[in-house]
Amino acid sequence: MANPDFEELVETFEFLDDWEDRYRHVIDMGRAMDPLEDALRVPATKVDGCASQVWLVPQVDDGIFTFRGASDAMIVNGLIAVLRALYDKQPVDQIGAIDAPAELGRLGLNDHLSAQRSNGLRAMVERIRETAAAA
Secondary structure: OOOHHHHHHHHHHHHOOOHHHHHHHHHHHHHHOOOOOHHHOOOOOEOOOOOOOEEEEEEEEOOEEEEEEEEOOHHHHHHHHHHHHHHOOEEHHHHHHOOHHHHHHOOOHHHOOOHHHHHHHHHHHHHHHHHHHHO
């Protein structure tokens, strides 16, 4: 059920044995994202429950869910990129069926994120799911 981009990320993580290399890869994914314009960094797009500042800007076109995002923390930008690999360009009616904890568990992130980062990741997933459900 996972996005092909996410499957590719899972394969990359399997190749990277060291967690420092995995963190570096996640950070690099975040750096590779297009920047989010300041005009979109507003209270309506801000995600509550994250230790750092996080903004998600979802969009549904012709039934396909996409989103952009940004954070003031490098690792969180990378986590946004991971979520994009999981959810981006999926049919909006399929978003709720994606088992994010299980899919993210395939990356081993649950065991290597602080409690605050894990809570923030859950808050981002919840925002994505709520937005898709409302579409």
